Structure formats: C-alpha cells, structure tokens
Amino acid sequence: MTTSFANLTEFRSLLRSMPDCDGAAMEEARAHDGILTKPPGALGRLEDLAIWYRGWRGGARAEISAPQIIIFAGNHGVAARGVSAFPAEVTAQMVANFQHGGAAINQIARVNGASLDVVPLSLEVPTKDFTAEPAMDEAELVDALRAGWEAVDADADLLVVGEMGIANTTSAAALAGALLGGGAEFWTGRGTGVDDAGLTLKTEVVTEAITLHADKGDGLETLRRLGGRELAGMAGAMARARQLRIPVILDGFICCAAALCLARSAPGALDHTVAGHLSSESGHRRLLEALAKEPLLQLNLRLGEGSGAGLAIGILKTALACHAGMATFAEAGVSDA
Numbered sequence: 001m002t003t004s005f006a007n008l009t010e011f012r013s014l015l016r017s018m019p020d021c022d023g024a025a026m027e028e029a030r031a032h033d034g035i036l037t038k039p040p041g042a043l044g045r046l047e048d049l050a051i052w053y054r055g056w057r058g059g060a061r062a063e064i065s066a067p068q069i070i071i072f073a074g075n076h077g078v079a080a081r082g083v084s085a086f087p088a089e090v091t092a093q094m095v096a097n098f099q100h101g102g103a104a105i106n107q108i109a110r111v112n113g114a115s116l117d118v119v120p121l122s123l124e125v126p127t128k129d130f131t132a133e134p135a136m137d138e139a140e141l142v143d144a145l146r147a148g149w150e151a152v153d154a155d156a157d158l159l160v161v162g163e164m165g166i167a168n169t170t171s172a173a174a175l176a177g178a179l180l181g182g183g184a185e186f187w188t189g190r191g192t193g194v195d196d197a198g199l200t201l202k203t204e205v206v207t208e209a210i211t212l213h214a215d216k217g218d219g220l221e222t223l224r225r226l227g228g229r230e231l232a233g234m235a236g237a238m239a240r241a242r243q244l245r246i247p248v249i250l251d252g253f254i255c256c257a258a259a260l261c262l263a264r265s266a267p268g269a270l271d272h273t274v275a276g277h278l279s280s281e282s283g284h285r286r287l288l289e290a291l292a293k294e295p296l297l298q299l300n301l302r303l304g305e306g307s308g309a310g311l312a313i314g315i316l317k318t319a320l321a322c323h324a325g326m327a328t329f330a331e332a333g334v335s336d337a
C-alpha cells in the first residue's frame with residue numbers, strides 16, 4: 001500500500017484509488033442486528049452506526065478499543081485583519097495546554113478511552129493573508145497534508161480529527177463560500193465570540209476572500225488558497241484513514257470545511273465519516289446539509305479541538321458494544337415477533 005506522496009498530483013491520484021466499504025460485511029452485520037433481543041429498529045441510529053462501522057472494519061464482531069484523536073494546530077495570516085475575539089498567540093499557548101493535559105479535549109479523550117496526539121504545524125510561520133494572495137504555496141499545502149497522513153496510527157480503529165487555530169472560522173467560512181456559494185453572510189459566524197462590529201468586519205473579510213479565490217480550482221486548490229495548515233492536516237488524516245479503512249468522526253465547522261475540500265476533489269471521499277455533532281457556529285448546520293451528514297449530538301459546543309467528535313466516540317463505542325455483546329432471541333430464549 002502506498003504510504004505517502006511527494007506532491008499534489010500523487011495525493012490526487014491516491015484519493016481516486018481509495019477502498020470502499022465491504023457490502024457483504026454490512027449485510028452480515030445487518031442480519032446479525034436483526035436477531036438481537038430488541039424490537040427491529042428500536043436502537044435507532046445505533047443500529048445504522050454499527051452496520052456502517054462493520055462495513056469499513058470487516059465482518060468480525062470486535063468492539064472499538066483503540067480510538068485516536070489528533071489535534072492539528074496552525075496560524076493564519078488573516079488573523080492580522082482582526083477577525084477573532086482572541087489574539088493569534090493563543091494558538092501556541094493552547095498547544096502547550098493540550099500537551100500539559102489542561103484542555104477540554106484532554107478530559108474528553110481520557111473519559112472516552114482515546115489516545116490524543118497534538119500536531120503543531122509551523123506555528124511560527126502563519127499562512128499568508130488570503131485576502132491578498134493564496135494562503136499557501138503547493139509545497140506548504142503538501143507538507144501539511146502529509147503531516148496529517150503520517151499522524152494516523154495504523155492500529156487505530158476509530159479516528160477523530162480536531163483543530164486549534166485562531167482565525168480559522170474565517171478560513172472555514174471562506175472555503176464554504178468559495179465551494180458552495182451563498183455569500184459571506186451565509187457562512188460567517190462569531191467564532192470565538194466576536195461582537196457585532198467584529199462580525200461585520202469578518203463578513204467583509206470573507207467577502208474579499210471569496211471574491212479573490214472562488215472558481216479557481218477544485219477542493220484541494222481552494223484549500224491551498226483559503227485554508228490553513230491545520231485544515232490541510234485534517235484533510236490528509238481523513239484521507240489516510242480512508243486508505244486504512246478507519247472510520248472517522250467529523251468535528252465542528254472547521255473540520256467539516258476541511259472535509260468539504262476533500263469531497264469536492266474526490267466524490268465519495270467522506271463515505272467513511274460520520275458527523276459527531278452540530279456546532280453552534282452558525283454556518284455548521286448548512287455545511288452539514290451540504291455534506292448530507294446528520295450530526296449525532298447537539299450540545300451547543302463551539303470549542304473545536306475535536307471536542308464534539310470526541311464526545312461522539314462514546315456513542316459509536318456503545319453501538320458496537322450492543323452489536324457485539326447483545327444476546328440473540330434464540331440465545332436468550334426470548335420469543336420474537
């Protein structure tokens with residue numbers, strides 16, 4: 001199996017040759033679900049999740065025992081336009097906090113039995129301000145995609161990708177606007193909590209970015225122009241997970257914008273992913289609709305760092321535990337319908 005790529009052409013061709021889920025394994029899982037001690041369908045989406053997961057991991061009835069969370073961090077030139085409620089140095093400060101165990105995601109990872117890797121991406125070199133020029137050159141994009149690709153643990157059986165990057169909701173809004181249309185107002189939200197004047201300024205910045213970079217290429221070219229290193233890292237990790245047949249839980253608005261770039265470069269590229277939650281960032285609902293993903297949780301989170309997806313690990317673990325561990329009607333001596 002190809003384990004990496006040297007340039008964007010090679011990455012694009014890897015995206016086009018990804019494995020699909022195993023239809024026979026899904027059918028076997030569906031049949032097993034049908035004889036478990038519950039009325040048919042009574043476990044709702046847990047049943048669909050277990051069947052979908054088995055389609056990616058194969059036919060055995062193993063549980064989820066090795067979930068991995070990876071947080072990618074990047075800095076954005078557009079932060080200098082004053083689009084965030086927080087200063088850019090918070091990105092590196094929060095990376096240190098993740099490394100010392102002090103962030104929300106450290107607790108979410110621990111409670112849900114997940115490993116946590118933190119991948120800071122050239123924090124001392126912010127991407128270019130994309131209202132003036134493309135955020136990254138091709139080499140920078142490929143380096144960040146590759147960092148994501150290489151961060152995935154081949155032994156993981158579930159992956160959460162999260163991010164940290166002051167100003168990255170501006171990047172995500174610009175990506176969504178450039179790839180999906182609808183205008184800056186449709187996609188721009190308050191991020192870390194800008195006030196009304198901040199929201200007006202941020203919307204203007206997103207308009208400038210969309211005007212300069214929309215309709216200039218596919219999802220990956222748009223990622224190069226309007227993304228950031230942490231978004232590219234997430235995209236690279238999602239692609240590697242697909243190659244390894246590791247199911248992925250998507251996080252909030254920024255994670256889904258990175259996912260959108262992959263989907264726009266390779267149809268079906270998100271088939272191995274499920275939406276962990278609906279963020280309270282205003283554009284996230286629309287972005288999930290565009291991706292045709294139904295979120296598992298809605299807890300009014302707007303934190304990022306993989307938090308909503310990390311919480312959803314518990315739902316997937318439970319779905320697989322029920323699928324693997326429940327008795328059948330015959331085993332339990334329960335009369336079926």
Ligand SMILES: O=C(O)c1ccc[n+]([C@@H]2O[C@H](COP(=O)([O-])O)[C@@H](O)[C@H]2O)c1
Nearest residue numbers: 084165167168169191192252253279304
């Ligand atoms: O995941 C989300 O939906 C989400 C929504 C709002 C903010 N964030 C986090 O806040 C940061 C970006 O917010 P901002 O205002 O600096 O663009 C970044 O570190 C994200 O992880 C994340």
Ligand SMILES: Cc1cc2nc[nH]c2cc1C
Nearest residue numbers: 086090164192303304305
């Ligand atoms: C403190 C803080 C923590 C975060 N975690 C993810 N994004 C963040 C943004 C801020 C500002």
